[in-house]
Amino acid sequence: MSPSNPQQPTARLVCNARDEHVEIAVLDGRLREIPLLDNLGMVELDLEPGVYVVQFRSGSEKVERIATLTTPGKTVYVDLDQPIEIATPVPVFRTRTSHEYQSYPAQGASMVNPQPAPGHQGEGKLFLFLRDPFGNPDDLSGYVPEAFRLKICDEKGMALFDFAADAHHQRDQRWSSIHLALDPGLYILESDLGEGRLRHQGVYVCRDWQTQVFANVALSDWPEHQMVIDLENLSLLMARPGMGFDPEREDFHLAEVALKALSTSGNIPGAQRTDMLWMKFENPLLGIYAAYLHLRRKRVIYGLMNDVFHNLHGLLGPIPEVLCLGQGLLRRGYEEHLNVNAELSRVVEVLNLSGSISRPPMLRCAWQEAVQASIADHELIPTGSLAERVAAQLLGGSRWVAWQHDPELDFLIDGGDIDDADPRIAVTRGGAVKQIQELLDEISELINRDPVAVAGEIAEKISGPVALRLVQQAFPQLDPFTIRLLAKDEKRRTRLIDLFSLQAPDAQNLISRTRLPGRRLLKLLVRIREELVS
Incomplete structure (x- = not known):
């Protein structure tokens, strides 16, 4: 419901996306977005007469409609008459990136007999389908199967399959797939980005289900000639092994829309x-x-x-x-x-x-x-x-x-001393949040005693990627990387410190932003406090 003048007669606006996971936004005459209590699927609100813009959004796609409210007490309906054609790694129909030469082959590939992993009973299935939906199928030079650097590993990191060697590749249609019979559990997709950098994504295989993984790929010449896999934007579906992937299934399309809605907090x-x-x-x-x-x-x-x-x-x-x-x-x-x-x-x-x-x-x-x-x-x-x-x-x-x-x-990896910094946690519901807040207050007090001196020393005292991330988010004025850049310019360093409030951050907000487990966050704060007083 939008804030409106209680003295001003209002009209009702009903916006229906006809899909409960499509985002809806309503903009006033100055194109300012009106705050909504909920914004997915359907929105009903009372507004003062005027012209409004209704936006239906799904991922990066957007459709706009104009709503004119002229008569107080009257209801105006704005419906999304056609589904938004989203871009997705899944070759499901009614999307902007679906091609029959990839959709139907994906369906067939999901039904072939799966390759068994050595020593596995194969009670679960994993189907991986990678494709380039944007490239020209006539350009064979843009899809190089041997340039894939992807492994399917168990949860201990042991490689079970090499995608380049073990998958089926259809170069002229720019897709590759592999269907595996595995024991239920966690499996890790490991993408080698070159120069020793490894990117990972875990997927779960469940008994009597086929986990379906879809991702876009593109040929890259940097840092090395390879097929780069967009693991950060992959899509996951599940189906019974005998059913496989079906590009016409409505629930597969709905799952993609829901996943895009879930991606925006x-x-x-x-x-x-x-x-x-x-x-x-x-x-x-x-x-x-x-x-x-x-x-x-x-x-x-x-x-x-x-x-x-x-x-x-x-x-x-x-x-x-x-x-x-x-x-x-x-x-x-x-x-x-x-x-x-x-x-x-x-x-x-x-x-x-x-x-x-x-x-x-x-x-x-x-x-x-x-x-x-x-x-x-x-x-x-x-x-x-x-x-x-x-x-x-x-x-x-x-x-x-x-x-x-x-x-x-x-x-920068944290050493064993983090496990020695035992905050002696007495856990009660909410008690740990209080303890984190007390540590944040204490650290802020230590900083406030001499912020310039603390900032000058902090780069040498704080190490480890997790501790660095915590300092950057909790006390940005003490970011070691910034301090190192300004090490020879004390005036700029002092001015930078003055720009930030030295008030302790809110514990609950910090927990949400750092995404660190409670025990680890507590130990890191104890360690930071100890390093500041040493």
């Missing part, structure tokens, strides 16, 4: 529809995407979500996406003083049995829920686990939990 669904939550039986990842969007609503329907969680757990098992969803539901429940044992009984039962989250989820929004939960339960993300280790190497801006190893930053 400001997108909040209204309460009109929950259809996506019940289409999960044929494509559970659509249910996952819809459930995480549902968590953003002003009012969570806990009875519905309790059942949805139970069904998703039954379909997929205790994969991190499901467990993190449960943690998010409990967080919202505690915030709203809900009787979680009654209203979320199935969630509580599963989480009590599942224990810790030692492997990273696939979705960044799921990781954020794990981080928030780890503040109240510091054992949730175990020290030294893969989930904790990748936290130091997360790529910013990705909708996925993608991480990268860069040998040039090896000298």
Whole structure:
């Protein structure tokens, strides 16, 4: 609902995208965006008479309509008459990047007999389809299969398949695919970017399901001649192994729209529809995407979500996406003083049995829920686990939990002293947040005693990529890289410090921005404090 003059008669504007995961924005006559309580699928609001612009958005695509409100008390309807043609790695129809010469082959490739991994029973399937949707099929020089530098690894990093050697490549149609029979669990896509830089993305294979991974590729000559894979913007679907990929399936298209909506944190669904939550039986990842969007609503329907969680757990098992969803539901429940044992009984039962989250989820929004939960339960993300280790190497801006190893930053990796800095955490719900805030206040007080001197020394005292990121976000005036640049110009350094407020940052806000597990964040703050007083 937009803020309007209570004395001014209003008209009602109803905007319907006909797709509950399409973003809606309403702009006034000065093209200022009107704040909305929810902005996905359908929007109803009362406005003063005038001319408004209605925008329907999905990813980078946008459709605009003009709405003229002239008569107070009258309702004006603005509908999106045709679906927005989004760009997506999935060769599903009704998108801007679908081509029949890639869509139908993807369908066929998903149905071929899968290659078995040595020693695996093959109770789950992994289908990987890479394509160049923008290149000219007649230009064979632009698609070089032997230039792929992608491996499919187990969770310990051991390579199981080499994509260039083991996949099927259709050079004239600019696509490649591989279909694997694997045991249920976590598998890591490892892309070699050259010069020792490795980019990773985890995907989960579940019993009796086919996990489908789609990504765009392009030939690059820098830093080395290779087919570069856009792992940060890949898409994931799921289907029963006997069904495979179908470019005409409506739920596959809806999953892509939902994933794009999930990629923008400001997108909040209204309460009109929950259809996506019940289409999960044929494509559970659509249910996952819809459930995480549902968590953003002003009012969570806990009875519905309790059942949805139970069904998703039954379909997929205790994969991190499901467990993190449960943690998010409990967080919202505690915030709203809900009787979680009654209203979320199935969630509580599963989480009590599942224990810790030692492997990273696939979705960044799921990781954020794990981080928030780890503040109240510091054992949730175990020290030294893969989930904790990748936290130091997360790529910013990705909708996925993608991480990268860069040998040039090896000298910055945190040493063992972080595990020696034990803050003696006494965990109660909310207690860790209070402890983090106390540490932030104490560090701010140390800085305020002599900010120029502290800034001059901080570059030598703070090391490690995680500690550096924490300092940059919590105390930007002490960013070691900036201090080093200004090392010979004390006046500019002093002026820079004065530009920033030395007031301690808000603990809850810092937790959300750093995306670090609670135990690790506490230890880092203790270490920073100790280094400042040493």
